[in-house]
Amino acid sequence: MxxxxxxxxxxxxxxxxxxxxxxxxxxxxxxxxxxxxxxxPHVDLYSNNRAIDSLIKSGSLASALHLFEKMPIRDVVTWNLLINGYRQHELPKQAFQYYSEMVFQGIRESSSTFSSVLSVCSNAGLHQEAIQVHSRVIFLGFSSNLYVAGSLVDLYMQMGDCDTALRLFSNLPRRNLAICNLVLRGFCELSRSEWLFTMYSAMKEECVKPNGLTFCYLIRGCGNGRFCDEGKQLHCHAIKVGWVEANLFAANALVDFYCVCGNLIDAKKSFEAIRDEDVISWNSIVSVFAASGLLSDALELFARMQSWGKKPSIRSFVGFLNAAIGCDNIIFGKQIQSHVVKLGFAPGSVHVESALINMYGKCGDIKSSVSVFESVPERTLEICNSLMSSLLHCGIVEDVLELFGLMVDEGIGVDEVTLSTSLKASLVSAFGSLACCRLLHCCAIKSGFEFDTAVSCSLIDAYSKYGHVELSHQIFEQLHSPNAICFTSIINGYARNGMGREGLEMLEIMAKQGLKPDRVTFLCALTGCSHSGLVEEGRSVFNSMKSIHGIHPDQQHYSCMVDLLGRAGLLDEAEGLLKHAPAKSDSVMWSSLLQSCRIHGDTIVGRRAAKVLMELEPEDPATYLQASSFYSEIGELEISMQIREIAIARRMKREMGHSLIEVNSHS
Structure with missing residues (x-):
């Protein structure tokens, strides 16, 4: 020994x-x-390392670098200190450059080196560089080191590659609480809530005792997945082991969980169980009630909060501004802005200013949104993204692309929100093109966001719109762990290009992977069936919505099925289905049925459809003209002329009901 x-x-x-x-x-x-x-010289090395450490902790990174450059001998500790210093000062590229130089000079990494560098790559989105570092980890035999393995698991979770993260996690000789919590956090951030309980059961089997942070992730995951019953069971267990009283974050997570599940009564009970002196819980409940659209309750709590002498935080005001968006109440938003200015949160608070830009834009007042943007002392990435989203919402898509260019030129940078919003704008812009899509795709690759879910889905939509569905499929295949939104995007891409059968195959793969399709997913699949003439498959998908997945078809799903059956000439079945639709008085569906009757020459169903259509829209001349054309095509010219005369009369009545008045302001 x-x-x-x-x-x-x-x-x-x-x-x-x-x-x-x-x-x-x-x-x-x-x-x-x-x-x-x-x-x-090792004695001087030790004292110099201590000096560098002290300088970095005091914030003197430049002085630390100066001392580093003067040192005749440097060891792995010296390099680790400098790399970590740049990481703490949020200078990831410089940190990675020094790591590269360290390896070039033949200095062998330690576990601390890998933990710091992997953290740098993870936080800065340097995914390609991180994979190279992972290769060094394997080469030097650090794969089983818990600290390094934890950094790798966190890295791949943030990259969205759940499979690789779980494989690394499973290959560890032992697991500790810190790594288990990293995996749970990854599941929450990637919306893989269904895997949380499998992980929790594995922790119990390996006797890994959970802490308050564990319960925070579990409860948050239950809220993300709307697992209300499981969340209540966790609540009981958390009370039993004492984490609700001992851990403030767990207690606040319960408030958010019940609010997300729509159980605001239990949310308020959970809030009232927290000691009154906690300002975090006050701001949490106020913001959640505001976000839920319960303005009166939120304002009452807001008043109580201030009467207790608790200062509202940025989160509360952001919640109120989001509530103004939800109820389209710009006057209330302006009142919140006045209160924000009074308390001194703006200008200067990036989050509040971003929320203000967003509020004005989503409420349709783009001039005020731009005015707030121009008054901001420093244009940050978050501020620019808010204006970009507001411009897109108001349909000013050319300015979105112009703002994207401005952000690149001024060195503000881009992130996943910027790229996704710009791609959406390019789809509806007059200047949008396949070349524009490719340019944004290159930017996504260069900035490290090519595997981001939002960016990938926007790219899938863009390429499929321009007819390059093979590129959409290629992007989808490159995703490490595609979620339900990614599957919906590729299914929609196939539907848009008349490849309904491929979309159904994706729907089947999605189900096998344990992902739950939503209403939009089914609508895309049904659209693909309609465009490809897959009648039996469409019936199967439509019937499975309620019987297997518990989703009641809405008006859009019925409309898609009516269109599918109408195209196939199954007009009696389409009419029967239409009569059972939730919105039986929907004129669009009856219009679609009448059009199918004209194509297939079905006079019996067509007469009934024409009659219903005119009853539904008695003041719309277009419905009468459609019915008139139908009767003309089946040879009943007299009825056709009578209906056409009614249509002309309706049109004249509508035109006479409008007048143009010019006011001469100089008279």
Whole structure:
């Protein structure tokens, strides 16, 4: 055992026969030690490392770098300190450059090196660089190190590659609480709530005791997945082990969970169980009630909060501004802005200013939105993204693309929100093109966001719109762990290009992977069936919505089925289905049925459809003209002329009901 310990000391020491314990008071031993320290540069190395550490902790990164460059000898600790210093100062590219230089100079990494560098790559989105670092981890044999493995798991979770993260996690010889919590957090952020309980059960089997953070992730995941019953069970367990009282974040997570599940009564009970002196819980409940559209309750709590002497936070005001968007109440939004200015949160608060830009834009007042943007002292990425989203909402798509160019030119940078919004704008812009889509795709690759869910889905939509569905499929295949939204995008891409059968195959793969399709997914699949003439498959998908997935078809799903059956000439079945639709008085569906009757020459169903259509829209001349054309095509010219005369009369009545008045302001 003694010999193994000696391996950690320099060879010059281990070759001596000194006994440090027995000769501490010996003058000869003391002189020998002093002589060694004078001739050994490692003593200076140790003191310089301490000095660099102190300078970085005091915020003097430039001084630390100056000392680093003067050092004649540097070891792995020296490099680790500098890399970590750049990481703490949010300078990821410089941190990675010094890591590259360290490897180039032949300095062997330690576990601390890998943890710091992987954290840098993860936070900065340097995914390609991170994969290279992972190769070094494997080459140097650090794969089983818990700290390094934890950084790798966190990295791949943030990249959206659940499969690789779980494979690394499973291959570890043992798992601790920190790594388990990283996996749980990844499941929450990637909306893989259904995997949370499998992980929680595995923790119990391996006797890994959960803490308050564990319950925070579990409860948050239950809210994301709308697992209300499971969340209540977790609540009971958290009370039993004492985490609700001991951990404020767990208590606040319960408030958010019940609000997300629509159980605001239990949300308020959970809030009232928290001690009154906690300002976080006050801001949490106020913002959640505001976000739920319960303005009166939110304002009452807001008043109570201030009467208790608790200062509202940015989160509360952002919640109120989002509530103004939800109820399209710009006057209320302006009142919140006045209160924000009064309390001194704006200008200067990026979150509040972003919320204000967003509020005005989503309420249709784009001039005020631009005015807030222009008054901001510093244009940050978040501020620009808010204006970009507002411009897109108001249909000013050319300015979205112009703003994107401005952000690149001024060095503001781009993120997944910027790229996704710009791609959506390019789809409806007059200047949008396949070339524009490719340019934005290149930007996504260069900035490291090509695997982001929102960006990938926008690219899938863009390429499929321009007819390049093979590129959409290629992007989808490159995703490590596609979620339900990604599957919906590719199914929609296939439907748009008349490839309904391929869309159904994707729907089947989606189900096998345990992902739950939603209303939009089914609508895209049915659209694909309609465009491809897949009648039996469309019936199967439509019937499975309610019987298997518990989703009641809405008006759009019925309309799609009526269109599918009408195209196939199954007009009696289409009419029967239409009569059972939730919105039986929908004129669009009856119009679609009448059009199918004209194509297939079905006079019996066509007469009934024409009659219903005219009854539904008695004041719309277009419905009469459609009915008139139908009767003309089946040879009943007299009825056709009578209906056409009614249509002309309706049109004249509508035109006479409008007048143009010019006011001469100079008279």
């Amino acid at each position: 003694q010999r193994r310990n000696l391996l950690f000391f320099p060879r010059s020491i281990t070759n001596t026969s000194l006994n440090f314990t027995s000769t501490a008071s010996s003058p000869s031993a003391s002189l020998l030690l002093d002589s060694y320290c004078e001739t050994n």
